[in-house]
Amino acid sequence: MDKIRLNAFPAVPTTGLATLVTDQLYGYSLHGLKLTRGGTTFTTAMITSLRIRQNGKELLPPISGAQLLDLNEYDGLIDQTNSNFYFFGDPTANTPQGRHVGDLDFTAYRFPLEIEVTIAGATAPTLEVIALCGPPKAAMGFGYDAANVARVRALVRTVLDFSGAVDNKKVNISLGSGNGALIRKIAFFHAQITKLSLRKNSIDKHDQLTIAENSAIQAQFGRTAQAGLYMLDRIEEGNIGEAEPTVQSNGQPWNFQLGITTAAADVVTAYADLLTYPILL
Numbered sequence: 395m396d397k398i399r400l401n402a403f404p405a406v407p408t409t410g411l412a413t414l415v416t417d418q419l420y421g422y423s424l425h426g427l428k429l430t431r432g433g434t435t436f437t438t439a440m441i442t443s444l445r446i447r448q449n450g451k452e453l454l455p456p457i458s459g460a461q462l463l464d465l466n467e468y469d470g471l472i473d474q475t476n477s478n479f480y481f482f483g484d485p486t487a488n489t490p491q492g493r494h495v496g497d498l499d500f501t502a503y504r505f506p507l508e509i510e511v512t513i514a515g516a517t518a519p520t521l522e523v524i525a526l527c528g529p530p531k532a533a534m535g536f537g538y539d540a541a542n543v544a545r546v547r548a549l550v551r552t553v554l555d556f557s558g559a560v561d562n563k564k565v566n567i568s569l570g571s572g573n574g575a576l577i578r579k580i581a582f583f584h585a586q587i588t589k590l591s592l593r594k595n596s597i598d599k600h601d602q603l604t605i606a607e608n609s610a611i612q613a614q615f616g617r618t619a620q621a622g623l624y625m626l627d628r629i630e631e632g633n634i635g636e637a638e639p640t641v642q643s644n645g646q647p648w649n650f651q652l653g654i655t656t657a658a659a660d661v662v663t664a665y666a667d668l669l670t671y672p673i674l675l
Contacts, residue, residue, distance in 0.1 A: 395425065400523040406433075408516050414523065417506045422527040423497040423534075426481035429511070432520035436513070438463055438478060443512035446480065449505035451672040453498070454480060455551040456512075457665065461583055464620040465665075468581075468612075482547045484578075484634070486616070491536045492634035494528065496547030496669055501530040503546075503672060545669045547578070554654070554662040562591055562602065562653040567664045569640055575670035576637035580652075582624040586660035590626055591653035594638070600626055602655070637669060 398419065403412045429444075431437070441459030445452070459478055466479060469486050487493040498507075513519060528534065531543045552567040569575055582590070590608070592600035603611075608626075609619035615630045628638045641647050654662070 396422070396527045398422070398525040398527055400525055403511075403521055406519050406521045407513060408519060409514050410512070412511045412513060412521055414509045415506050416509075419507060419525055419527060420500050420504055421530070422525075423494070423499040423501075423529065423531050424507070424525055424527055425483040425494065425497050426479060426485075426526040427509070428524040428526065429478040429480075430522045430524070431476045431478070432522070434517040434519075436476075436516040436519040436521075440514055440516045440519075441478065441511060442514045443510070444478070444480065445510040445512075447508040447510075448498070448503060448672065451548075451675045453482075453546060453548045453672065453675070455549055455665070457549070457551075461663075464583075464623050465581060468617055468620050468623065468625055470616045470618055484547070484629075484632075486632055487629075487634055488632035489634075490534075491538070492632065494531060494534060494536065495538070495542050495545055495634060497528065497531060498546050499531045499543055501532075502544050544671050545576075546672055548668050548670050548672070548675055550666040550668060550675070552664045552666070554664060556586075556654075556656055556660045556662070558659050559586075560654060560656050562589070562655050565652055565654055567652065567666055569666050569668065570670055570674045574674060575640045575668040576634075577640065577666065577668060578627075578629050578634075578637050579667040580626040581665045581667060582626070582654075583622060583663045583665075584624060584656070584660055585622060586656040586658045587624045587654060587662065588657050589655040590624055591651075592626060593651040593653075595649050596651075599628075599638070602653070634669075 446454035
């Protein structure tokens with residue numbers, strides 16, 4: 395895997411937005427990004443939003459440094475000093491094909507990459523990015539067809555506001571604006587969720603599991619529960635083949651029913667973690 399140091403951010407403010415737009419990765423597939431924080435004081439908590447876009451499509455919607463760390467630590471990845479990681483691929487998948495199917499292939503999408511980092515309260519901060527890259531997906535030798543070359547991991551954000559406690563309340567979350575995604579996970583950042591359910595065409599997929607039940611099962615597959623995060627994980631075994639299709643073979647969308655139970659009022663931020671096509675975002 396190649397490690398490409400990206401061009402410097404034009405400016406890194408103590409409080410404000412640092413933006414990098416780069417075309418350095420044409421010809422590569424992008425597995426992940428390592429952001430390196432430096433300066434007098436610049437912690438993960440001081441990243442209030444990380445956002446990644448390409449050609450106007452939001453591959454990573456605004457997510458805080460702390461939330462991104464929770465997602466990575468849930469997967470069993472290690473928090474590295476002064477570093478923040480975002481992966482398009484999946485380092486925890488149990489096959490090479492699964493590890494790289496979400497990589498962003500710049501031969502399929504030949505557009506500059508846009509990285510935006512919102513900072514709050516740092517002191518003399520510096521910020522660098524190293525791209526973890528490979529050859530185009532079609533050249534990796536894993537038998538990717540055109541559809542899998544074009545697939546990219548993307549997160550889609552939905553905010554749910556509950557004015558009081560709810561019991562298996564049916565809610566809708568965004569899976570992008572088009573059909574054809576595969577659902578890897580749905581992450582719910584919350585303060586009051588106690589149970590979640592998922593049904594697909596009235597068939598139970600995740601049957602009102604409590605936080606304790608869900609965490610106990612996921613721990614058997616090397617996942618690590620995070621406070622304030624309920625992870626509805628379709629690929630906890632590391633098998634991308636278990637990602638949940640959003641459409642049937644005839645092109646008709648599946649009917650998903652998501653139910654949330656909370657102990658009190660709550661504002662929940664959900665991130666649908668998808669393998670999708672940027673044109674559908």
